[in-house]
Amino acid sequence: MKRQAGPEIERLIQLLAKVPGLGPRSARRAVLHLVKNRDKLLGPLTLALKDAHEKVSECSVCGNVDTLDPCTICIDVRRDKTTLCVVEEVGDLWALERAGAWNGQYHVLGGTLSALGGIRPEDLDIDRLVSRVAEGQIKEVVLANNATVEGQTTAHYITERLKKLGVATSRLAHGVPVGGELDYLDEGTLTQAMRARRPF
Numbered sequence: 001m002k003r004q005a006g007p008e009i010e011r012l013i014q015l016l017a018k019v020p021g022l023g024p025r026s027a028r029r030a031v032l033h034l035v036k037n038r039d040k041l042l043g044p045l046t047l048a049l050k051d052a053h054e055k056v057s058e059c060s061v062c063g064n065v066d067t068l069d070p071c072t073i074c075i076d077v078r079r080d081k082t083t084l085c086v087v088e089e090v091g092d093l094w095a096l097e098r099a100g101a102w103n104g105q106y107h108v109l110g111g112t113l114s115a116l117g118g119i120r121p122e123d124l125d126i127d128r129l130v131s132r133v134a135e136g137q138i139k140e141v142v143l144a145n146n147a148t149v150e151g152q153t154t155a156h157y158i159t160e161r162l163k164k165l166g167v168a169t170s171r172l173a174h175g176v177p178v179g180g181e182l183d184y185l186d187e188g189t190l191t192q193a194m195r196a197r198r199p200f
C-alpha cells in the first residue's frame with residue numbers, strides 16, 4: 001500500500017489506530033483533523049498526553065487511574081468505607097461514577113478469569129481484594145462483573161474466596177433495562193429478568 005503522507009503522520013495514524021474504537025480509517029480522519037487544527041488541537045493534545053504520561057498512575061488501593069495515589073475516590077471522606085464494589089476494568093468504575101450509582105469504595109480486578117485466554121486468578125487483583133476485605137472494615141462486597149460467562153465465573157470464584165471472611169456479597173441485578181421493550185431484548189436478558197423478578 002502506498003504511503004499517503006510523511007513518516008511522522010503515518011506513525012501518528014498507526015498509533016491512533018490502536019486505540020479501541022478507532023480503526024485505520026477513523027485514525028486517518030482524526031489525524032487529518034488534528035493536523036488541520038494544529039494550534040487549537042494538536043499542540044494542546046500533545047501537552048495533555050505528555051502530562052498524563054508523566055503524572056497518571058494506578059491507585060495502589062483500588063486500581064483506578066489518577067494523578068493521586070491513593071486516588072481521589074479512595075481519599076474521599078464522604079464515601080462509605082464499609083461497602084466495596086468490585087469491577088472488571090477502570091472503564092466500569094468510571095461508568096458507575098458517571099451514573100452516580102455508587103457511593104462506596106471500588107476494587108478493579110484488571111479483567112476476568114478465562115480458561116481460553118489463559119487468565120488465572122493470580123493474573124487478576126483478587127489477592128489484594130481478599131486482603132482488603134480481611135482487614136474487617138468492609139461489610140458488603142458488590143460484584144459488578146459483566147453478564148458474560150467469564151464475568152460470572154469470576155464472580156463465583158470471588159464469592160467462594162470471600163465466603164470464609166463472613167462478609168455479605170451481592171451482585172448487580174440483570175434484566176430488562178429502563179425504557180427497554182421486550183420485543184427487542186435477547187433471550188438471555190429476558191430469561192435473567194424473569195428469574196430475578198420481585199414483588200410489585
